Each structure stands twice: as structure tokens, then as C-alpha cells.
Amino acid sequence: MEVRVANVRKEFERFPALHDVSLDIKSGELIALLGPSGSGKTTLLRLIAGLERPTRGNIFFGDEDASRKSIQERNVGFVFQHYALFRHMTVADNIGFGLKVRHGPARPPAQEIRRRASELLDLVQLSGLEKRYPAQLSGGQRQRVALARAMAIEPKVLLLDEPFGALDAQVRRELRRWLREIHDATGHTTVFVTHDQEEALELADRVVVMSQGRIEQVGTADDIYDTPNSPFVYGFIGESSSLPVKVENGEIWLADRPIGLQAPHAPSGHAKLYFRPHDVELLDGCSGCIAGTVAASRRVAGTRRVELEIGGGRQRVEVELPVDHPAAQKSRVAFRPGRWKLFAAA
């Protein structure tokens, strides 16, 4: 099922949580909504589910305008951050709940509901736990039951709010891989919210980066990482360093020296240069480069991260060096960013 969010605005007590957000989700896609807290990602998810109603704008499921429908009519599977399992029901009753509350011919016989529940428990690899109560399960198991319960109603769209947020790192990684497998096996259009960029980049087909109630960028992990389209995305995804520079006739200047980078289409004036610490070319001599004094150096896994003071300590940037690179010990390091981008000075 395709999902189209069209010019949606959402206010809570006059305070805007989302400004004019539009997003197209393809059928069968696995989408991550990624952003810091307060960026509106959970609000967007709840709007798609029908747990909130948009102040303005529409949400389409296929060609149908879902924004006029109640949450019951939308037939979405929602997995809550804290699972929201019904504590007085067994695992099997939890999973069967969505079928049990149906009316008339749509409601399968009790036998069939039990069979479906067992089937789904198999799918989430929890066979044999039908009779347990939620309190008797681990966090990871509860998460799986919550997913099985959401899938029991054969939803058009599967929505997950911080699905791994309450779990420890080991279980997180395991469940992440497993969610991807389930998605590929069932083909549900799936949207999940996360503030963990690793999770988003690894798991999702496309990542929607959000900040302050707006979508900053939508793209594959490669798009988002290699060509961030805003200073926010540069800073939020992965590591980044930035320097204030000046553009003159397509030439980039740092203080009073050109640094050997050309930006022929950039307007002259002040700007900010962004690059990745690991994506730099180290130079020996320096005519047309950025040079700085090593202020701090630390070992990070297989590389060495040095902090450079540029222009007499007014600016600091981080650069990554190979562990055995002589520059790591030298007090002066010259480099030129490999992949970089200019943004208008804020």
C-alpha cells in the first residue's frame, strides 16, 4: 500500500509540531523517520496511524484519503514504544485481540483465531509461549509479541514507534536484522521512528531526516551520508567538521589564504565549509590547503582522530589519520577535504 503525506501541518495547542510536511512512501518500502527528540517524527507516525488528526493537509493510503477515516477503519498495525501489551491477557489473547473484536462474518471462529496466533508466534520465533503473560516475558520477547499482534490484523501499513528504544544494545542488533527479514518475507509497507542513525541507515530502504517539525532530507543511506543537503543533516548524520570560509570569484578562502578548492557556482561572500573528518587528503607542503596545529589526539578504533587548531586557535576541526601516519605525531598537519560542501553562513 502506497502512503502519501500531502502538505500536513499539525499543531498542539497552537504550537506547531509539523510544518507543511509532504512525503511519498512506495508500496512495500521500509522507511525510517530519523531525527532528534522534538523533531516531529513520532507525531508524523501517529498522524499516519490516525492516532492524531492533522490540523491541515491529507494522508492518502493508495488513492483513498485516509485522513477522513478513524484509526479503526485505517487498518494499520502500530507497535508502541513501550509495547502496550494487554497485561491481563495471555500472549495468544494479545495477538488474537484484533481478530476477536471484529464483528459479524469478519470475525473468525475462536479456533481460527488461536491458529493464527500460533502461526504468528512461529513467525516471530516465540512458539510455545502462547499461555504466558506479558509480565513473564523479556523486553525483546514483548517487542516480538507486539509486532505479532500488529500483524495479526493484516494491516495495510506497519508503523513502529522507536521499536528498539527500550532494549539493550545486543538485543537491538539482533532484532534489527530480524525485523528486516520479517519485512522482506511479508512485504508490508513499513515506517519506523528512531533517533538512532545507525539503526536507520542500516535497516531502512530510505531514511527521512527530520528536524524541528520539517523534513530535511529523504534518501537512501548513501544519499544521506554522502550528499547531505543541509548543515543539519551534515551535523546529525555521521561525523562532520565545519569552517567559516569566504568565496571570491569561485575560489574558497580561509582567512587570508586560498585552500585550493573551487566553487565556481557559489556566490561570493561568507559561507561555511562542511566535510567529513575521515574524508580528507593529507598534504606535505602547503600551498592551497588547510593547515593547523595538533591540539588533541585520540585513538578511535582503527584510526587516530586529531583535533586541529586553525588560524591561531580561533577554529577547531577534527581530522582522521591512519594510526601510523607521521602526521599524527607532527605538531603541524596540512590537509584538503576530499568530499565537501558549502552552505550559506548562518
Add this chain to the structure above:
Amino acid sequence: MADPEIKSWEPHHASKSAAVTESRPARAVLMAIAFVFLAVFLLLPLIIVFKEAFAKGIGTYLESLGDADTRSAIHLTLLVAAISVPLNIVFGISAAWAIAKFEFKGKAFLTTLIDLPFSVSPVISGLVYVLLFGAQGLLGEWLKAHGIQILFAVPGIVLATVFVTFPFVARELIPLMQEQGNGDEEAALSLGASGWQTFWYVTLPNVKWGLLYGVLLCNARAMGEFGAVSVVSGHIRGLTNTMPLHVEILYNEYNAVGAFAVASLLAGLALVTLVLKTLLEMRYGAELAATRGH
């Protein structure tokens, strides 16, 4: 599940150091005061109630309970409880739902209003009904014209009892429902359940023990209320006397055995309530902890 007060209290208690532990004699004195106080003011009266009731033997005890006026008082008390408790269950659940589950204007006002019967003297709540429904009251003329008798009749007693007991269920449920939030309800709705199905299958089971606890307290108060009911009842023997009122009348007539026999029933009710309450607290302490506000 436990409320913050309980949580912060327990570790403090557990980590109590030697430095703040009272000396042996001090502890003995404190405990002695507490026990003597309870014995004199609670246990002794309770014993006397039963002693006086059986002063002339079990035969007289049963006889005085068999008296027509007494039986009518018991009957009326049960009737009043049977009407006011269900009313307050409905009211309590609605109010708790409204206050705990969504935002609206006047919410703080409603919350305060629910506590009103606790803060106002029961006699005053009785008097309000007299002013409202009495012959000289605001609605007196209209009621008389339509032949409706409220004051000095069962409806008045029920109204006064409902007024006095309405905080019990609501006060138990509000903190419990607030604590539980909307998550379970949202989950049920997203799975296609209607509002009613959500209420029956999810909300009600989640609060059932708190509800039972509230009903227990509400019932004890409904059967034992004196002040408010005394003002509106008119004390008509065999017609508008509830058990507490009947105890007073019998006692004023120097019928000690009769008075204490009826009193022993009320005391028995109190004991049963206490036992059930303790059992509930033991079994579902964590769920009820959030609600121990009074």
C-alpha cells in the same frame, strides 16, 4: 506502578542507619503510646459494642434484630447502598475517565469539586438538600405541585448518600488511570476495537482492583453515613430510618441491647470491609499504591 511517595520512602526506610535509630526505651515508649491509644479509642469501644449487644444473651440479641422497625432500617440501608453504590461506580468511572484520559477546560475545577464531600461537613450537605427540595426550598413548590416527595423520604436519603460517597470510586481510579496513560487504549483502537470494546476488554480489567477497592470504601460509607442522612430523613420509624439513625433512636429510648445489636451489625460490616481491604492491599498492593491518597 508505585507512586513516587512510596518509592522514595522505601529506600530511605531500608537504609536507615544506626545513627537515626532510636534507643530501646524510646522505641518502647513510642510503641506503647500507639498501642494504648488504639486500644482505648478503637478496640475498647468495639468490644463494648459486642458486649452490650449480647448483655442479655443471644436470644434477646436475635429478638431485637427481628424487630419490625429494625428490620425495616436494615432493609432501607441495603436499598440505599444498592442504589448509591452503582450510581457512584458509573459516576466515578466517567469522572476518572474524563480527568485521566483527555484534556478539557475546567478539569482542575472538576477535580476539586470531586473532593468537596470530603471537605464539607455532612450536615451541611444534608442542609443543602433541605434548602433545595424542602417545602420552603427552591424546588419545593414545583415538587409539591407534581406530587413528588424527596425530603423525608427514600429519594432524599439516596441523594444525600450519593453526595457523601461520590469521591470514593473516582478518587481511587483517577491516579490509577493517570498512571496507566492512554497506551493500552490506543493499542486496542489501532487493532480495530470500538470504544466500548476498548473499555470492556482493556480499560476496565486494567483498573478492576482499584475499582473494587473504591467500591468497598464507598459501600462502607454509604451504609454508615449519619450526618447528611439524619438531616434529610425525618426519622420516621419503619420508613425513613437507616441503621445508623435507628441506633440513635433506640439508644435515646434506653433500649441499649437493641441499639448495640444494630451497632454490632455496622461494626461487623466495618470489620469485613477492613479485612477485604487488607486482603486487596496485600494481593494487589503495587497496583493500588498509586491510589493511596487518603
